[in-house]
Amino acid sequence: MDLTPLPSPEHPNPYTTTERRPIYDSPWIRVREDRFRHRRGAEGRYAVCGFHRTACGVLALDEADRVVLVGQWRYPLELYSWEIPEGGGEPHESPFEAVRRELAEEAGLQARVWEPLCFFHPSNSSTEEESFLFLATGLSTAEGHHPEDDEELVLHREPFGQCLQRVLSGEITDSLTAMALLALQARRGGVAAALDPALAERFFQRPDEHPSAGRSRWQNLGAP
Missing domain, CATH: 3.90.79.10 (Nucleoside Triphosphate Pyrophosphohydrolase)
Incomplete structure (x- = not known):
């Protein structure tokens, strides 16, 4: 059965990123910290873990x-x-x-x-x-x-x-x-x-x- 895509907002991303900073890197994983502003007014930091593999x-x-x-x-x-x-x-x-x-x-x-x-x-x-x-x-x-x-x-x-x-x-x-x-x-x-x-x-x-x-x-x- 063919499925229609689930609905998505017209502007789905509510974040404005102001800085991205690498923190850690290894042969397997890497970590960075982003600073952001949310369109509803909040400001904060977001830690993201990435995988090389x-x-x-x-x-x-x-x-x-x-x-x-x-x-x-x-x-x-x-x-x-x-x-x-x-x-x-x-x-x-x-x-x-x-x-x-x-x-x-x-x-x-x-x-x-x-x-x-x-x-x-x-x-x-x-x-x-x-x-x-x-x-x-x-x-x-x-x-x-x-x-x-x-x-x-x-x-x-x-x-x-x-x-x-x-x-x-x-x-x-x-x-x-x-x-x-x-x-x-x-x-x-x-x-x-x-x-x-x-x-x-x-x-x-x-x-x-x-x-x-x-x-x-x-x-x-x-x-x-």
Whole structure:
């Protein structure tokens, strides 16, 4: 079913930015502080976290409809987490190239069939991070790939329905995993919509070929 776009105000951006100041930069994240005036009169500061890499994940299903899960310790949460294979795409990689690499490195697998599944912003109040999720089937062993030196991973295959239950019970909390599972469940339930062609292209293009407005801002911090 074709959807008409949701309504948008005539002038949607209420902020006037007067200054942008970089605060921190690392190979993974960067932080800046913006000063702003809101059209309703408020003035303040807005801290924005940016990501050098693109968040990519793959819902890999085997012939028994089991989900390939990766278990690992998540340092910021101080918790062990079960997730789909995922990672950060380098600037020179398309999301598709990045997620194929992650599936091979983390799970030792390759897939015969790949489909874009979902695109979303995981935390849009504080970061411009973008997430690209794929569905992969026709799995087979990928030789010669290993996790990185700072990764200690455990593999497990779980029936799709049980994975959904674990998301809804709060046992699986990773946002990419939850979105991928719920997106596929919606598709299987008859909720289907084609990706916008411009967005669909971005699944197979490098980030600099289709930069978002939020991520482009980091290239020109001096301009308000």
